[in-house]
Amino acid sequence: xxxxxxxxxxxxxxxxxxxxxxxxxxxxxxxxxxxxxxxxxxxxxxxxxxxxxxxxxxxxxxxxxxxxxxxxxxxxxxxxxxxxxxxxxxxxxxxxxxxxxxxxxxxxxxxxxxxxxxxxxxxxxxxxxxxxxxxxxxxxxxxxxxxxxxxxxxxxxxxxxxxxxxxxxxxxxxxxxxxxxxxxxxxxxxxxxxxxxxxxxxxxxxxxx
Ligand code: TMP
Ligand code: MG
Numbered sequence: 001x002x003x004x005x006x007x008x009x010x011x012x013x014x015x016x017x018x019x020x021x022x023x024x025x026x027x028x029x030x031x032x033x034x035x036x037x038x039x040x041x042x043x044x045x046x047x048x049x050x051x052x053x054x055x056x057x058x059x060x061x062x063x064x065x066x067x068x069x070x071x072x073x074x075x076x077x078x079x080x081x082x083x084x085x086x087x088x089x090x091x092x093x094x095x096x097x098x099x100x101x102x103x104x105x106x107x108x109x110x111x112x113x114x115x116x117x118x119x120x121x122x123x124x125x126x127x128x129x130x131x132x133x134x135x136x137x138x139x140x141x142x143x144x145x146x147x148x149x150x151x152x153x154x155x156x157x158x159x160x161x162x163x164x165x166x167x168x169x170x171x172x173x174x175x176x177x178x179x180x181x182x183x184x185x186x187x188x189x190x191x192x193x194x195x196x197x198x199x200x201x202x203x204x205x206x207x208x209x
Pocket of ligand 1: 019020021024025124125127128129130164179180181182183184188
């Protein structure tokens with residue numbers, strides 16, 4: 001879905017989500033570039049945890065990139081903006097990539113900024129390798145005005161991929177593995193529901209027994 005071009009009151013939350021290799025970061029960068037072409041102001045942030053491609057940029061798997069502010073947590077974004085506001089108006093837009101890695105304060109921060117008239121654009125994984133909601137993403141998706149859910153192509157069967165498969169030493173990962181494992185093609189594949197495998201997953205019907 002294309003984002004609002006008919007503006008009423010400024011300030012809302014846009015979430016770009018989906019599995020890995022769906023083009024979330026590409027879409028975030030596209031929106032930021034449009035804002036730049038329109039000569040509107042923006043700031044972009046991402047968590048320092050993910051230094052796969054760069055320490056100072058947001059970089060898509062396709063190697064598109066822009067300069068970004070790397071932070072450890074949501075409080076660092078807030079603190080940055082408090083200092084920023086001493087000299088400038090808040091920007092038209094604030095973008096956050098890899099938002100699934102942030103603590104729950106990021107949800108409050110997004111709401112606060114949107115209430116203050118900022119266009120908040122965030123991108124992150126909706127599910128972890130287990131196929132379960134990734135951290136704060138469900139809270140953000142529930143609160144967002146606009147949600148764009150992107151899909152990839154299953155690397156096993158070619159169907160529409162909505163899941164991220166973790167592979168450890170050539171084998172599909174176990175349900176009991178840690179949720180956070182930064183990586184790209186060496187550790188993760190895009191897969192459809194049917195080809196997605198999670199070893200040791202609890203019986204899905206356990207609540208009915
Ligand atoms: P991407 O969405 O930009 O491709 O990046 C997702 C990042 O999240 C990547 O560094 C791998 C990491 N990740 C986890 O830490 N745990 C998971 O369960 C999954 C699926 C990805
Ligand atoms: Mg990305």
